[in-house]
Amino acid sequence: MDAGWSPSDIAFREEVRAFTRESLPADIRDKVMSGRPLARTDHMRWQDVLADRGWIAGFWPQRFGGCDWTPAQSYIFQEETTYAGAPWLLPFGVNYVGPVIYTYGTEEQKARHLPGIVSNEVFWCQGYSEPNAGSDLARLSTRADRDGDSYIVNGSKIWTSMAHWADWIFALVRTDARSKPQAGISFLLIDLRSPGVTIRPIRSIEGAHHLNQVFFDNVRVPVENRVGDENRGWTYAKFLLGHERVLSAEVGKGKRMLDRLRTIADRSGIADSHRYRERLNQLETDLLALEWTTLRMLEAVMDGSAPGYEASLLKLRGSTLVQAIAEATADALGPEAIPYDPACLEEGTNDPGDELARHMGIVSEFLFQRAPTIWGGSNEIQRNIISKHALGLG
C-alpha cells in the first residue's frame, strides 16, 4: 500500500528517521518505550535537540522561525519521531499559543513570545477548562477586570497539564459578563511568576502528578498581553482547538505500541492464543483504518477541500485506539501487570533492572490512557461536532 508520497516527502521521511536515530538520547527513548513518565528535563533535552536542528516548529512560517512544512511533512515528522520513541512534542507553545500569536497577535507580541518558543526557552501551559466549565467551555467564569493599563484576573483553571513546569499560561478569561457567553471572552498571556498565582497539584489515577489547578487571586496582567480584540477570544480559542486536534500523533504512537504488544505477547507465551490473536488483529485493523483516514484527511487539508470536522473524526478514533492498545498490553502481561508503585516511577527511584518494577510503565500507561478520550474536547463533544457539522443533525 502506497499513499503516493512525492519524492521530496520520501526524502524528508528518510531525513527525519536518520536524524531521530542519531539524535534521540537513548535514555529518553527507553523511558518512552517502557511507558515510564518523563521529567521536565527529558522533554527539554529532546526539544533542545529539535530546536538546534530548527525543527521544533517546522510547520510555522519561516519568518517566525519555522520551516514552512506542508501538512504532509508535519505528519511525516510526527509519525517518524513518535514511532522511534521520541517524547510527545509538548504542544502548548508550538502548536497552540504560537500560531494564535503569529495569526492574531501584535508585532510586539510576536517579537516577544515567538523566539522563546522556537528556541525552547519558554515553557507554556494552557488555561482553558475550569471547575464549572469543561465541555461547556464558553461558560468559563475566570474574570479579567480592566484597571487602567492592566486587567485584574480572578478565578481558576483546572486540568492544566504541566503548569508546575511552566513559565507562562495562555488563558481564556471573561471580560464582559453581560453579553452572550461566547461574546465576552478574551485571550490573555499570563506570566506564572505574577503575584497572586498559585498552583495546586492534582494526582491522577496512575498516581503521578502532571495535572494542576491554577488559581488567580487579583493577578495583574498588562493589557498589552491580550491577544487580538477584547471579547473576541472565543474566535482565537476555536482556531487553537482546530490546531490541537488536527495534529494528533496517534498513528506513529499506535504503531510503536503495537510493536511492544507483540514483543510482550511473544515473551509471555500468549502469542498463539486465540483470544490474543483476535484482539491483535482487531487493533491492527483499527490502526490501518485510522492511518488511511488520516492520510485522506491530510490530502484534503492540502488541496483545500477539508470539511472542517476531520479533526473530530481522527481524535475520536485515535484516542480510543491508543487506549485499547494500552489495555491490551497490560492484559498481555497477565499477573505480571499487578506489581505497581507510583513511587517507583518517580524520577530517580525507578530501577528498570528490578524485575517487579519492569512493567510498571505499561501499567501507568494503561491507567493514564483513560484520559485522552476525556481531554481536548471529550469524545462526547467530538460526536456532537460530527453529528451537527458533518451530518447536519443539530
Next chain:
Amino acid sequence: MKISQTEEQTLLSQSISRYLADRYDDAARRRAEAQACGYDRDTWTEIAELGWLGASVGESAGGFGGPREMAIVLEGAGRAMMAEPLVTACLALSILEAADPSHGSLPGLLSGNSMACGLAAQAGSGLSVTGRNGSRVLSGRFPTVHAGAAADLLVLALPDIAVALDPAARGIDMRAFRGMDGRRYADIVFRDVPLDDGSVLCEGETARPVADRASQVFSVATAAEASGIAARLFEETLAYVAQREQFGQPIGRFQALQHRLADMYVAVEEARSLALAAARSAEDDEAPGRAVSQAVVGTVDRALHVAKEAIQLHGGVGMTEDLPLGAGLRRIKVLQLMPGGAEDHRKRLTT
C-alpha cells in the same frame, strides 16, 4: 422458587452497609493502604467482631453462614473498596471448615486476633508434594497472594492434600510488593517445605472435595467483590450526572448519556445476577463447573465496562485520586489478571 435473601441475610447486609457508611470512607481506605501490611488491623478486629468472618463458614466451624453470606460481605467490601484481605481470609476459613472444622486456629481467626491466607490450587503453579526420607515435602509457587506477608497462617487446598502452615516455617520464602490496586501482595515460594502430621488437614480422597470447595469459594468471592465495585461506581456516576451542570442543565438530561447510564445499570444488575448464581452453585456444593467460571468472567467484564464508563462520564475529575473511580478500575483489573482470576477462568472456558 426462592432466590431472594432470607431475613437474616438482609439484616447482615444492612449491618454491613451501616458499618461501612459510618466507618469506612475513601480516606479510611487510603489510610489502610498506607499501613505497612496494607490494611488496618483495628478495622480487621472490628469487622471480625461484627461477624464478617463468621459469615463465611457454618456453625460446625464456629460461624453462622456459608457462601451466600460470604458473598454479601464481599459485595459490601467491594462497594467500599476495602483494602482488608477478606477474600483470602474467607478462603482460608472455608478450607479449614471443609477439611477440619475443629482446627485449633479457627477461634482466633474468627475473632480477628489472627489472619490466615487461603491458597487454592488454581492460583498456584508447579505445585508438588513428594516423599523424601520417609516424610513429605511441598514445593511450588503462589504468586500475588493478597496480604501474604501479614498472614499468621497459610492454608492450602491442593487436589490430594490440604495443609495449614506457619509462614515462618523452613523453606517458605516471600517477596512482598505493592499492587496496582494499592494493596500489599506477596509471591510465596515453597521449597521442600516439610509436611508433618500437625500441618496436614486432610489428604487422599477427602482432599479433592476440599480443593473443589476452595476453588468455588474463591470464585464466589471474586464475583461478589466485582459486583459490589460495579454497583458503587454506577451509583457514583448516577449521582454525578444528576448534579453536574453543563450547557445550562444537569448532564444527566442528555439522552446520549442517559443511554450510557442505562447500559451501566443493566451491567450492574447482570453482574449481581451472575455473582448470585455463583454463590448458589457453591451453596449447593456443586463441583466447579463452567457456569461458575462464566459467572466470574461475566461479573468482572461487566464491572470493567462500568468502571471505564464511570471515569469517562465524570470527565476530568474521573481521572483524579479525589474520587474512588480509579481505585475501582485498578481493583477490577487485578481481579481480572490475578492468578485464578477472570482471565484464568476465560482460558478454562475456551480451551
